Amino acid sequence: MALKNKILHLSCRSVLGEVLNKRFASNSRALLKSATSESLRICATGQETFPGDLIPPGARAEVVAKETRIKSLKEMPGPSAVSNLIEFFYRDGFSRIHEIQMEHSQKYGKIFKSRFGPQLVVSIAGRDLVAEVLRTEGVAPQRGNMESWKEYRDLRGRSTGLISAEGEDWLKMRSILRQLIMRPKDVAQFSDDVNAVVEDLVKRVDTLRSQQSDGLTVLNINDLFFKYAMEGMAAILYEDRLGCLENEIPQKSQDYIAALHLMFSSFKMTMYAGAIPKWLRTVIPRPWEEFCSSWDGLFSFSQIHVDKRLGEIQDLVSRGETVKGGLLTHMLVTREMNLEEIYANMTEMLLAGVDTTSFTLSWACYLLARHPEVQQEIYEEVTRTLGHGTIPTADDVPRLPLIRGLVKETLRMFPVLPGNGRVTQDDLVVGGYFIPKGTQLALCHYSTSMDEENFPGADDFRPDRWIRKDATDRVDNFGSIPFGYGIRSCIGRRIAELEMHLALTQLIQRFQIGLCPITEEIKAKTHGLLCPAAPINLQFADRQP
Numbered sequence: 001m002a003l004k005n006k007i008l009h010l011s012c013r014s015v016l017g018e019v020l021n022k023r024f025a026s027n028s029r030a031l032l033k034s035a036t037s038e039s040l041r042i043c044a045t046g047q048e049t050f051p052g053d054l055i056p057p058g059a060r061a062e063v064v065a066k067e068t069r070i071k072s073l074k075e076m077p078g079p080s081a082v083s084n085l086i087e088f089f090y091r092d093g094f095s096r097i098h099e100i101q102m103e104h105s106q107k108y109g110k111i112f113k114s115r116f117g118p119q120l121v122v123s124i125a126g127r128d129l130v131a132e133v134l135r136t137e138g139v140a141p142q143r144g145n146m147e148s149w150k151e152y153r154d155l156r157g158r159s160t161g162l163i164s165a166e167g168e169d170w171l172k173m174r175s176i177l178r179q180l181i182m183r184p185k186d187v188a189q190f191s192d193d194v195n196a197v198v199e200d201l202v203k204r205v206d207t208l209r210s211q212q213s214d215g216l217t218v219l220n221i222n223d224l225f226f227k228y229a230m231e232g233m234a235a236i237l238y239e240d241r242l243g244c245l246e247n248e249i250p251q252k253s254q255d256y257i258a259a260l261h262l263m264f265s266s267f268k269m270t271m272y273a274g275a276i277p278k279w280l281r282t283v284i285p286r287p288w289e290e291f292c293s294s295w296d297g298l299f300s301f302s303q304i305h306v307d308k309r310l311g312e313i314q315d316l317v318s319r320g321e322t323v324k325g326g327l328l329t330h331m332l333v334t335r336e337m338n339l340e341e342i343y344a345n346m347t348e349m350l351l352a353g354v355d356t357t358s359f360t361l362s363w364a365c366y367l368l369a370r371h372p373e374v375q376q377e378i379y380e381e382v383t384r385t386l387g388h389g390t391i392p393t394a395d396d397v398p399r400l401p402l403i404r405g406l407v408k409e410t411l412r413m414f415p416v417l418p419g420n421g422r423v424t425q426d427d428l429v430v431g432g433y434f435i436p437k438g439t440q441l442a443l444c445h446y447s448t449s450m451d452e453e454n455f456p457g458a459d460d461f462r463p464d465r466w467i468r469k470d471a472t473d474r475v476d477n478f479g480s481i482p483f484g485y486g487i488r489s490c491i492g493r494r495i496a497e498l499e500m501h502l503a504l505t506q507l508i509q510r511f512q513i514g515l516c517p518i519t520e521e522i523k524a525k526t527h528g529l530l531c532p533a534a535p536i537n538l539q540f541a542d543r544q545p
């Protein structure tokens with residue numbers, strides 16, 4: 001792949017945003033200690049706003065204390081420890097986490113507690129309560145217990161990356177990366193690289209369907225999108241290609257795919273590995289061993305690619321030539337992170353970026369195939385805007401609101417992370433309950449995005465519900481925040497969106513996507529991520545220009 005002349009710029013605006021965010025968070029945390037959540041939501045004007053400057057916090061707290069009693073965690077409803085144990089371990093609840101969210105929120109309300117052994121988890125299943133929690137976050141929110149990830153890194157002398165780091169380490173890495181890839185215009189420069197991968201994706205569709213008797217069917221579409229996402233991520237992160245969309249996949253890439261599959265196939269076990277006390281690992285060693293060996297594979301793959309690029313840069317420098325390149329080049333040249341931190345971040349970003357993007361693409365194509373009339377509408381928008389043969393770039397995406405709506409609606413119906421976590425860093429009052437510092441919260445994204453109150457006709461696939469009616473109309477909705485919200489939200493959001501927008505636009509331009517006769521209704525299952533419970537087989541018929 002030819003190296004490109006790219007400049008990755010820093011932004012004072014985003015730094016300012018972070019400072020403002022910090023101020024707001026510390027203000028609101030102070031207030032939360034003295035007031036209930038109700039007092040935060042409803043101010044004197046009756047609007048949803050921050051009431052600090054309208055009524056002195058102390059006075060407000062007094063009024064509220066008379067009106068509303070803050071309840072304790074003991075009073076919070078929720079399933080009993082025994083029924084939870086049966087649900088998860090006997091009835092395999094881990095693969096139905098999304099359904100359990102719905103059932104429990106209907107039964108216990110928008111906030112409820114569950115116990116997993118010694119661990120108490122408070123689930124937040126209401127849109128406004130989720131907003132309340134995320135809007136009051138501090139400067140370095142914590143997602144959950146990352147002990148097993150950290151332990152592996154300590155064992156091997158590795159650094160943490162953005163997903164596993166906490167506190168100061170996380171802040172430092174986040175502030176570097178957020179200036180490089182957080183805004184659409186930062187990632188627009190990767191358009192050509194992504195399009196080169198999309199071209200290979202389209203060729204691969206041709207090859208795969210020609211191997212079937214009907215000349216149309218691509219079996220297990222997620223396998224194809226997995227390879228597309230891996231190839232796209234490598235093009236952006238490593239400035240290199242892996243050959244995943246070739247007929248013969250190079251051995252090193254195959255080894256990586258195996259390590260990635262091991263990581264996900266042993267997901268449940270590795271979850272326990274984090275929880276199993278160390279002494280118990282001598283009795284049941286397998287989960288921990290598999291966990292370490294899959295990380296070994298993931299780290300070594302990233303290291304090979306980072307070292308390769310480093311060698312190329314050193315050669316250029318020794319020949320006195322100018323160094324040009326993308327994200328990795330920038331990181332290697334500026335050394336704002338040390339080499340171990342670069343390995344760790346490349347490893348964690350690749351891990352975070354492949355399945356998430358590929359499952360979303362699989363669901364999007366499945367939904368298009370099930371709803372030909374919606375597909376036709378989107379096809380008409382694409383051809384009206386771009387014509388039949390024009391290859392879309394990042395600059396075209398704002399002119400394709402239905403393509404963006406398609407991705408948003410897919411992620412609403414199948415949020416690839418059906419839930420997210422936070423460990424509270426201060427005492428909080430949420431939904432009228434006192435939640436002490438250090439409590440594990442589960443934000444129930446699946447149930448909020450399927451809630452009729454937040455999305456009328458929630459079972460209907462309607463990409464157009466995301467289209468703004470005019471410049472002032474905002475359709476943002478805390479009911480569906482598939483990339484999270486705020487300072488610890490997904491750092492790869494813009495990269496993922498670029499990969500999905502460009503791939504879907506070209507697929508819709510080229511093919512009419514249909515259900516294959518052998519494909520029945522595909523249900524979702526939770527396997528860490530929300531994924532199809534059965535292979536999705538689809539037909540790709542050529543569009544007639």
Ligand code: HEM
Nearest residue numbers: 162349352353356357417482483484485488489490492496
């Ligand atoms: C459809 C695609 C994707 C979805 C739905 C998604 C969703 C998420 C969510 C929900 C989080 C947690 C946010 C929070 O805790 O508030 C997250 C974190 C993260 N994601 Fe993504 N993601 C996607 C693609 C990607 C890609 C392509 C990358 C890499 C370039 C990536 C890298 C990360 C990283 C590094 C974090 C941790 C951020 C931090 O802790 O500071 N994700 N993602």
